[in-house]
Amino acid sequence: MTQLTIRAGPRALKRLREHGLDPADIAVLPGAAGGPKALGLIGLDLAIFGDWLPRAPRVRDLIGASIGAWRFAAVCRSDPLVALNELAKRYSEQRFSGRPSAALVSRSARDLLGAMFRGREQEVLSNPGYRLHVLTVRGRWPLTRDSRMHTPLGFGMAAMANVVGRRHLSHFLDRIVFHDPRGEPPFLRVGSMTPTIGDAIRFDAFHTHAVPLDSENLGEALVASASIPLVLEGVPDIPRAPNGIYWDGGIIDYHLHLPYHRSEGLVLYPHFTDKIVPGWLDKGLPWRRARGEWLDNVVLVSPSREYLAKLPHGKLPDRNDFKRYIDDYDARLVYWRKAMAESARLGDAFLRFAEKPDAARVLPL
Numbered sequence: 001m002t003q004l005t006i007r008a009g010p011r012a013l014k015r016l017r018e019h020g021l022d023p024a025d026i027a028v029l030p031g032a033a034g035g036p037k038a039l040g041l042i043g044l045d046l047a048i049f050g051d052w053l054p055r056a057p058r059v060r061d062l063i064g065a066s067i068g069a070w071r072f073a074a075v076c077r078s079d080p081l082v083a084l085n086e087l088a089k090r091y092s093e094q095r096f097s098g099r100p101s102a103a104l105v106s107r108s109a110r111d112l113l114g115a116m117f118r119g120r121e122q123e124v125l126s127n128p129g130y131r132l133h134v135l136t137v138r139g140r141w142p143l144t145r146d147s148r149m150h151t152p153l154g155f156g157m158a159a160m161a162n163v164v165g166r167r168h169l170s171h172f173l174d175r176i177v178f179h180d181p182r183g184e185p186p187f188l189r190v191g192s193m194t195p196t197i198g199d200a201i202r203f204d205a206f207h208t209h210a211v212p213l214d215s216e217n218l219g220e221a222l223v224a225s226a227s228i229p230l231v232l233e234g235v236p237d238i239p240r241a242p243n244g245i246y247w248d249g250g251i252i253d254y255h256l257h258l259p260y261h262r263s264e265g266l267v268l269y270p271h272f273t274d275k276i277v278p279g280w281l282d283k284g285l286p287w288r289r290a291r292g293e294w295l296d297n298v299v300l301v302s303p304s305r306e307y308l309a310k311l312p313h314g315k316l317p318d319r320n321d322f323k324r325y326i327d328d329y330d331a332r333l334v335y336w337r338k339a340m341a342e343s344a345r346l347g348d349a350f351l352r353f354a355e356k357p358d359a360a361r362v363l364p365l
Contacts, residue, residue, distance in 0.1 A: 031068020033250025
């Protein structure tokens with residue numbers, strides 16, 4: 001267990017103590033934004049989706065932003081283990097010279113996703129056990145255009161507003177959830193939540209729009225969900241969605257702090273870290289951390305500090321590695337492949353814990 005840190009909300013911890021960790025209890029899995037960090041979780045993903053969850057088939061909601069959405073779209077293919085490995089290979093082998101333009105990086109993302117999912121849209125959206133939900137944001141006010149002037153100015157203003165209060169970010173961005181056509185994820189079900197306002201749902205400060213996925217908009221939603229402003233181009237006017245420019249869902253939902261407590265089952269969260277940071281712009285604000293009843297039924301599984309300390313550079317792969325190895329593609333690839341290979345230890349540790357869970361090793365979330 002030295003490889004993993006496991007944290008749980010109160011309801012999840014009670015369930016663990018009384019019944020252990022049963023795959024039949026898992027109803028929801030979130031996938032955070034984080035780019036190359038996902039490569040460092042590939043072994044954990046393979047263990048969870050290839051071995052453990054198939055022991056108890058049921059319908060499960062997969063909710064992802066950015067690379068989290070890409071991982072889960074791969075899981076929804078008919079060959080999830082092949083698809084997860086293919087995604088890791090294609091992502092790690094991306095190659096850019098110097099400082100690439102947003103247009104070039106966007107084209108690379110589209111090529112990768114096209115190779116993974118073009119022609120397989122119905123396969124992904126009709127998976128019998130998984131329901132894919134993709135988080136994006138849509139620009140408001142100064143962010144209704146993507147240009148050299150509007151984009152940096154708008155996101156600069158948004159960042160300053162976010163420091164004052166996360167709620168102020170809602171003046172600049174809406175949350176758009178592209179959901180499985182067979183139903184919305186549990187956190188969007190109105191019930192006793194704040195009633196719908198027009199065509200938007202309000203469960204926090206942000207206007208949240210629900211848009212069904214289909215063969216025409218799946219690819220665009222996946223591109224948009226990872227379109228980091230100024231790094232990739234914004235995605236305009238996605239079919240079936242409100243008109244506008246779409247960007248990375250992690251800007252609002254970096255680590256997906258959502259009302260999971262609305263789900264009747266447990267939430268298993270394979271994550272890069274043992275804390276949940278609400279939005280991408282909150283990374284540098286240490287007081288901005290997720291807490292409260294929304295996390296009551298969450299089991300969060302992440303690499304431990306001891307595990308990370310033994311990796312090259314003492315961390316998971318990240319976007320800064322593109323700059324670190326800007327003139328040495330081969331060295332970056334060796335480093336990332338090493339992190340991917342080591343992650344098999346995370347998967348093994350998880351399966352051992354799931355077989356004989358020790359609640360005394362579980363920390364509060």
